[in-house]
Amino acid sequence: MEKNIPQEIERFDISARIQHIIMFVTFLILSFTGWGLKYAYAQPSSAWIKVWGGAKMAGIIHRVAGITMLLDFIYHQFYLLNLWRKKDLRLTIIPMPKDVLDLVHNFLYFFGLRKDPPYFGKFSYLQKFDYWAVYWGMFIIGTSGFFLAFPVTVSVLFPNFTLGWIWDVVFTMHSDEALLAIVFILIIHFYNEHLRSEHFPMNWLWLTGKMSIDTLKHHHPAEYDYLYGKESERRKK
């Protein structure tokens, strides 16, 4: 072996880990408080909102958490800029045509039509989807949330012909896309990082930032090859 292969590699630096923690803590708070309002007429909602200190307090908590999340998101853009400035930024998270092929490949693999799983890079298509879903969420839920939090200020921005429906659209965007985000996180993220037999009860990566070389090789073979060369990979086999 020409290159020294370590036992584990750092996948997320400390800044990324903290960003993630702020993101999921605010996400949970927003989901919990928002859920009560979305399903205000369902039976346990009034009691649930009382847990958060009543409708008024729940509203304040929701706004504070929302603004914190937006700031976290904005900070992430500066974090990326900084990586780029230090020439540390690899564009591994950008969706590529290969991701579509990987998706088809993965389904064939699920059905037993391909023997090996796709040759995933640093991030699989699902992880890319997960990452960009946050951008989608920030755009749709973040802006609509901002509109709803400051309706008087924002109202002057809307052209007259939109006034009859814009608030319904904003409200629907906020509420339905939030549900989409919750459902997505609850299913994909919980399965992949918590329930998956190899990770249960959770993937400790969120705290350590480290991924074992075996996992890397197994789940992100292209990244492994990129880092340590195909040759060593072949020799190891």
Place this chain on the structure above:
Amino acid sequence: MRIGLSALLLLLFTFLQVPAADAATDAATCLSCHSTMEGAVNVNQEKYSKSVHGSFDCVTCHMTPKGDQHQGLTGTTPDRSVKEIAAKLAPKGLKDPIAMAACVGCHPDIYKAYLDSIHAKNIIVMKSSDGPVCTSCHGSPHYIVARPSMESKVYLFNIVTTCGACHEEKSMTEKYGFSPLVMERYLESFHGRKLKLGHAGAPSCASCHGAHDIMDVKDPKSPVGTVEAKKKTCGKCHPGATDKFVAAITHQPMHPIAHWTEIGLIVLTVSVFIFIITHVLLDIFSDIRNRLFRKGGNH
């Protein structure tokens, strides 16, 4: 002798049936029958005594008890103004219009405000039976409780249901051209949801439209009658409300653009949901398969 005995019996009977005439002004006397009677004439003694009017004698409002069963009971004599008010409310077809008019005796200011309202005009001027009188919204005066109580029909959230009793009725919305979905649109709005969750600052119908002196929304005197009025009304909670801001709430059915956006987003959510559920399930199956049949094959 025989006649004398009959007269005595009759007298005795009368005494047993109808208590002493002057005792009739006492609520207990009326309740001795009415608390056990069935149907509309029943008065629940316990609830009555707890109501804000619980200390009143029945004849304070029911000044002229009618019918043979009340013979020998002395009521009070309604004065001319009460009779006039009762006559004005005639289109409503009340059982005891005098009793309804009696509310005015203690609440004259509210009656004055009510007279200006679209509700009162519909009854008094238009001679229609549509439109509320005091009890339509406040419920039976026997059980009226002070407003900050969940029991009250005009308590913040309850008032929405109370107004809805008429404003949700199809016959009413068609006859008077209200928005047919006014209740639904309010209930699903932020205002309605927050009120439901117990937000004390959330507005109910009366918070914006007014109560006793409620006006037609097209009436410039209504607190939501003009853009300027709306800016003032909305501004109570949303300081600096602008022309564009106050245009937001119409209680009209959802605009097609909003409706189709909602449908689009629901389709998106459901498709993503189906996709990820399928993906996760297949992933689980292939994981199980690998563990059972391809032991270590991938590692």
